[in-house]
Amino acid sequence: MRQLSILLFVLFAQNIIAQEPYYKTFDWEEKPDYEVGSQLDETIIGLKHHIVTEFFFTQDNRLTEYMLEHNILRLNSDDKIEEYNKIYLPHSSTSRLIVTKARVINPAGKVMELDESKVLTAQDEETGQQYKYFAFEGIEKGSIIDYYYVIERLPDYNGNRLNFQSGFEKKNVEFDLFAPSNLIFKFKSYNGLPEVKSVEEEGKRHWNFKAIDLAALEEEELSAYQASRGFIIYKLDQNTTSGVYDISSYSNMAQNIYNFYYKEQPRKIEKKLEKLAKAVSREGSDLEKVRKLEYLIKNEFYIAEASNEDLGDLDNILEKKVASEVGIVKLYAALLYSMGIKHELVFTTDRTNLKFDKEFEAQNFLTDVLLYFPKMDVYMSPTDIPSRIGYPPAVLTDNYGLFIKEVKVGEFKSALGEIRYIDPITSDKTVDKMAIHVEFDKKDMSTTKIDMEKSMSGYYAMYFHPFMNLIDKENRDELVENFAKSMNEDINVTKKEIVNGDPQLFGIKPLKFVINANSDAFMQKAGNRYLFNVGALIGKQIEMYQEKKRVLPLENEFTRSYFRTIDVAIPEGYEIVNLEDIVIENSYFEGDEEVFSFESGYEMEGNILKIFADEHYKRNMVDTEHFQEYRKVINSAADFNKITLVLKPKA
Numbered sequence: 001m002r003q004l005s006i007l008l009f010v011l012f013a014q015n016i017i018a019q020e021p022y023y024k025t026f027d028w029e030e031k032p033d034y035e036v037g038s039q040l041d042e043t044i045i046g047l048k049h050h051i052v053t054e055f056f057f058t059q060d061n062r063l064t065e066y067m068l069e070h071n072i073l074r075l076n077s078d079d080k081i082e083e084y085n086k087i088y089l090p091h092s093s094t095s096r097l098i099v100t101k102a103r104v105i106n107p108a109g110k111v112m113e114l115d116e117s118k119v120l121t122a123q124d125e126e127t128g129q130q131y132k133y134f135a136f137e138g139i140e141k142g143s144i145i146d147y148y149y150v151i152e153r154l155p156d157y158n159g160n161r162l163n164f165q166s167g168f169e170k171k172n173v174e175f176d177l178f179a180p181s182n183l184i185f186k187f188k189s190y191n192g193l194p195e196v197k198s199v200e201e202e203g204k205r206h207w208n209f210k211a212i213d214l215a216a217l218e219e220e221e222l223s224a225y226q227a228s229r230g231f232i233i234y235k236l237d238q239n240t241t242s243g244v245y246d247i248s249s250y251s252n253m254a255q256n257i258y259n260f261y262y263k264e265q266p267r268k269i270e271k272k273l274e275k276l277a278k279a280v281s282r283e284g285s286d287l288e289k290v291r292k293l294e295y296l297i298k299n300e301f302y303i304a305e306a307s308n309e310d311l312g313d314l315d316n317i318l319e320k321k322v323a324s325e326v327g328i329v330k331l332y333a334a335l336l337y338s339m340g341i342k343h344e345l346v347f348t349t350d351r352t353n354l355k356f357d358k359e360f361e362a363q364n365f366l367t368d369v370l371l372y373f374p375k376m377d378v379y380m381s382p383t384d385i386p387s388r389i390g391y392p393p394a395v396l397t398d399n400y401g402l403f404i405k406e407v408k409v410g411e412f413k414s415a416l417g418e419i420r421y422i423d424p425i426t427s428d429k430t431v432d433k434m435a436i437h438v439e440f441d442k443k444d445m446s447t448t449k450i451d452m453e454k455s456m457s458g459y460y461a462m463y464f465h466p467f468m469n470l471i472d473k474e475n476r477d478e479l480v481e482n483f484a485k486s487m488n489e490d491i492n493v494t495k496k497e498i499v500n501g502d503p504q505l506f507g508i509k510p511l512k513f514v515i516n517a518n519s520d521a522f523m524q525k526a527g528n529r530y531l532f533n534v535g536a537l538i539g540k541q542i543e544m545y546q547e548k549k550r551v552l553p554l555e556n557e558f559t560r561s562y563f564r565t566i567d568v569a570i571p572e573g574y575e576i577v578n579l580e581d582i583v584i585e586n587s588y589f590e591g592d593e594e595v596f597s598f599e600s601g602y603e604m605e606g607n608i609l610k611i612f613a614d615e616h617y618k619r620n621m622v623d624t625e626h627f628q629e630y631r632k633v634i635n636s637a638a639d640f641n642k643i644t645l646v647l648k649p650k651a
Contacts (some may be wrong), residue, residue, distance in 0.1 A: 043077035046170030070148035095153035102147035157236035159362025165230030223552035254417025348401030356400035394558035427559035430458030535643035543638040562615040588629040598636035
């Protein structure tokens with residue numbers, strides 16, 4: 001969102017008495033003596049973490065921001081010493097590093113302060129950007145590293161997030177924010193952090209929180225770890241001198257965003273837009289027109305990582321077919337407007353990193369953009385290239401968002417911002433289907449003949465179906481081979497075919513892989529019996545283990561369904577003695593609603609054993625209290641994968 005350059009210009013007071021900024025009076029303890037307590041055996045523990053942010057008027061009445069971060073860590077393992085012997089310092093085009101200090105205190109109490117030669121500069125090979133880091137030396141097990149730095153940057157006041165909780169325990173965690181007396185900030189603490197409170201301070205405003213002990217939060221499989229950490233968000237709310245209130249409110253932002261994206265264009269540009277719009281909207285429904293528009297833009301226009309004025313200028317974009325993310329959103333908005341297709345801009349967050357908070361308005365929650373088409377009730381991502389209409393990036397769904405729509409009163413046009421929920425794409429829209437037919441070689445029953453049709457739709461197909469036209473025959477063949485070998489590496493593919501490979505069919509028809517193969521990996525002879533590993537035909541499945549008590553809610557990327565059928569031709573003169581092993585049923589309901597389930601079963605039609613194994617996950621988020629039910633269901637597929645049928649001669 002920062003790339004959008006949507007800034008609210010606030011009239012700050014001009015006659016603020018100059019004071020010395022906080023960082024100039026700050027220093028570490030001259031004789032360090034840190035309390036480790038009983039955690040001597042911990043591989044790492046935080047002894048102090050202090051962040052100070054100060055908004056400060058310089059002598060030329062320019063508002064700047066100083067940010068000081070002080071960290072003290074005790075390292076007690078080779079892995080942690082390796083991990084923390086370099087500490088990278090923040091860097092951006094809008095900030096400068098003005099103070100750096102670091103030292104090592106070994107277990108004997110010897111203090112080794114880093115000189116300037118140990119604050120090194122490196123360069124990112126891809127971007128060419130330079131950054132600095134502390135290069136610690138002399139660290140041994142039980143050593144303490146103590147460092148702080150100060151950066152000066154352009155004020156960040158429409159919403160800023162500071163993370164405090166980590167994967168290790170911390171002591172003496174503290175936050176301070178100082179500001180001129182005319183500026184009032186608002187704060188919100190998340191995931192158990194203490195509330196930020198106002199502190200009386202002469203000549204300036206001051207807010208603070210302290211936590212003597214902050215528990216570790218370990219990462220867990222399938223969890224939104226970053227969103228679950230303890231953090232705070234702060235924003236500027238009022239300037240009492242100028243009388244400006246609700247500075248970071250969405251009502252202000254919505255109008256500014258609308259004005260930015262739907263600016264009236266010169267007639268020369270309008271003609272170019274109309275010509276392009278006409279090319280994709282001659283016929284078809286609104287959905288078909290938008291599909292064509294999206295296909296055209298995502299195949300003919302390039303989104304550059306850089307951001308400058310030219311990349312956001314529509315005339316330049318239409319001529320050179322290169323745009324920034326902001327520029328490409330402008331292009332979609334202008335073309336959809338020209339086509340007369342009603343849509344709304346939606347700003348939200350990646351929910352695995354930050355859940356959109358509908359109660360606290362801040363720019364942090366407006367990081368990602370979608371287009372919503374109310375008539376069709378579908379979303380589209382203008383900037384995510386693999387994504388297609390109806391399948392926005394899944395992590396941007398199942399979350400709240402700010403919807404911005406145009407409001408007309410006569411000839412007057414304005415914008416209305418409204419917070420609404422972005423429903424996830426339902427499980428019937430993302431489907432993995434397998435239809436398998438199995439026969440055994442009459443001359444050698446250990447050889448299994450397999451005919452398989454695998455079809456994929458929705459998110460399962462999204463990362464290759466839209467690009468099938470770019471994949472050459474060799475790589476297409478390899479793709480199909482890999483699907484076959486997901487059953488077993490020792491499989492011989494005799495025929496392969498891709499159906500519905502046209503990229504424009506994504507979201508309309510499933511992508512299908514038709515495979516004929518044979519293998520001796522699924523059948524083993526045991527005396528006069530045969531052991532057929534029928535479950536392995538569906539491929540290796542996820543198996544979830546949880547030795548510790550689950551702490552974080554489980555969170556999937558998207559809802560989904562699996563449908564599998566396996567028809568097995570039983571050889572003449574043989575029967576299966578353990579058919580009931582196929583039957584597995586595990587499900588979790590809330591009331592009458594099935595939330596997730598696995599069900600497998602069978603029936604006999606003559607000598608054909610018809611097996612089915614269906615699996616559904618209709619919800620992305622699972623509370624810790626229901627984790628075991630989810631685990632039981634997902635492990636059912638792994639149990640099915642292990643099913644081995646016993647064939648014996650008929651009596």
